[in-house]
Amino acid sequence: MRFSRSLARAAALATALCAGATSVTLPAAHAQSSQYIDGLGRPTDYTVARVHEFADSPLVPEPAANALRTAVSFYAGTGEIGGPPLPDDAPPFTQFLWPTVSSNCIGPGLHSTASAIAIPGPTRTPAPGAVPGQTTFVFTALGTSAAAEQQGLMQVYWINLNTFSTGVTSLDNNLINPSGPATLSGTANTGHGQVLAVVNGGVRTTDNVCNFAPTVATFSVR
Incomplete structure (x- = not known):
């Protein structure tokens, strides 16, 4: 899937300098005030308006669009930096901004x-x-119980904010936690740069199908 260059640029305005909010590997931002961010690295009213324009595009699914709107509102209101601690031998990772819930998923x-x-x-x-x-x-x-072998309901919508390349990556059963809880994964050719991603969709377990609300992350691919 490819978004238009102008839509990707709108997303870039809103998030290119907000990545520190969820990353566990980036240092605290030392932002320089501009049309797009204030001195604390928070998006300006102009940037918030541009991200809403992007979210309003018919090319963006409504759940993902709502997640983008929520994320930019969070960034505009706090500008906080943080994340979970990393084990010494763990690869650097970025946690998505908020957890998500599926009602009646377990029973x-x-x-x-x-x-x-x-x-x-x-x-x-x-x-x-x-x-x-x-x-x-x-x-x-x-x-949850273990993930079913066949998946196909959970996707990650991502945009590289430096190259404006975009994609949709399916998350599948790659035998992580084979006895449960259900864990899906997938690899995207995001390229190097700052990436905005929204995960959205459902998980097939051995005894149910669980639909989750979207959640958002921004991170750097070095």
């Missing part, structure tokens, strides 16, 4: 909370791994 009245991470290459784990210029995405639905 009647039992909801699954899921999280997603992005791991820029080079890395051999988690499967299927990534070479330089690629990114592996991993989505885990906590409390």
Whole structure:
């Protein structure tokens, strides 16, 4: 899937300098005030308006569009920087901005909370791994049974904000946590640069199909 260059540029205005909010590998931003960001690295009103224009495009699915709107509002309101600690031997990763929930996924009245991470290459784990210029995405639905062999419902919509290349990457069962919880992954040819990604869709477990609301991340592929 390819978004138009003008739409990708609109997304770039909103997020190119907001990546530090979810990255566990980038240092605190020392932003320089401009038309697009203020002195704390937060998007200006002009940038917020441009990202809403991008989200309003018919090319962007409504759940993903709503996630973009929520993300830019979060960035505009806080400009905070942080993330979970990393084990010493873990590959650098970026956690998606907020966890997501699927109602009645585990059973009647039992909801699954899921999280997603992005791991820029080079890395051999988690499967299927990534070479330089690629990114592996991993989505885990906590409390669920194992992932079914056949998937096809969960996608990551991504935009490289430096090259304006775009894509949709399916997340599949690559035998991560084979006994559960259901964990899906996939590798995208994002290229090097700043990337904005939205994960959206459903997970097939051995006993259910769970649909999750979208969540967002921005990260650097070096």
